[in-house]
Amino acid sequence: MEIQVVGVIGAGVMGVGMAQNLAQTGHQVILVDISEDILNQATQQIKNNIRFQSLFQKTENPTSPDTILSKIKFSTNYKFLENAEFIIENVTEKWDIKNRVYQQIDTICSPDCIFAANTSAISITRIASITKRATKVIGTHFMNPVPMKPMVEVIRGYHTSDDTIVTTKQMLAQMGKDCIIVNDAPGFVSNRVLMLTINEAIFLLQDQVATAEEVDRIFKSCFGHKMGPLETADLIGLDTILFSIEVLYESFNDSKYRPCILLKKMVDAGLYGRKSGKGFYAYSVS
Known part of the structure; x- marks a missing residue:
């Protein structure tokens, strides 16, 4: 199954890199954060990143920053995630914040939507336990800067299904990335x-x-x-x-x-x- 619409929660360094990578690989992206100021900064950062990237990747017809940005919807409203097929969450590594985010998106997103936690420390099994879709929760530990790193550490939670792993691998392949799948443990590998x-x-x-x-x-x-x-x-x-x-x-x-x-x-x-x-x-x- 080819993923078309991806929600990215958190417009920090990692979220900006993900949104850019996804847009450059043809996805429709919904980038959500808590304030317009943060989203405006994210917009400018993506423009800067694309220009910087073009200096090192010489192509005859480079895609313009505006074309890439047209594939990204910037919003403070989680409601726009209702049509997302895949969510990548990048909020602060604090349990109380992640807890609120997952309970909110669990009621908004389609039951078929996969939740991928881009975390470096928090248990994927614990995150899955606060949702009603434990089999569709997985960990995706991206490396910085996201557009330039070809490998992702993927974490299988206790309930993560094989179908979720297959879809996640396909999704990452669409982004031009390979992955290594590990089991859920503090800090992963x-x-x-x-x-x-x-x-x-x-x-x-x-x-x-x-x-x-x-x-x-x-x-x-x-x-x-x-x-x-x-x-x-x-x-x-x-x-x-x-x-x-x-x-x-x-x-x-x-x-x-x-x-x-x-x-x-x-x-x-x-x-x-x-x-x-x-x-x-x-x-x-x-």
Whole structure:
């Protein structure tokens, strides 16, 4: 079954990337967020992303930003999701917020609509439990920036059906992406390993074993990583890193996931990384 209409909830960095990717692959997109200001910023960001992308992907007849934007409906009203065949949710990684969103869309969307949670930490089984369509709830952990990353970590919840997995794989293929399917567990595969690595790299900085530049250079030069763990933390957002490691700590009750004090201090100081202009490195913020 080819998916035509996709709802994207949350117009942050990931939601903007998804809406752009979906529109560029011919889908009709409904992008929903809580304020017009956020949606206006999302519109401008998509324009900027498309122009930036065109500099690296030379084509004879590039699609104009306006053509791509014409496939996206921006709205603060969840009601417009009623005709969506597939929903990708990207709201803040806070349970009380996700809880409200899923209870709301469960009453609006068609019973056949699949709900895909783009989460890095929250249990897919738990999300499914607050809906009346547990077999149609699945996890899709996209990587940033979405249009440029070809692989998605897909998470099967306890009740996720085989049909839902098949449809999700088809949907991702339409977006030009492959996927790896894993079972539901805190942090799944990618974040269970990545957050532990980043947290330990911050401990190295706190213990004055090495500078941020030295830590990242070792991973890039010795292991061939494109980005070091602290550069990756700045890209993801240190607030998101802290939340994810706290979820792992709470879920496993294992001291190896205890959040580094320096990480907590930086988040308290508003040093979130790229999105705030400063984290382990300094950035220009437009």
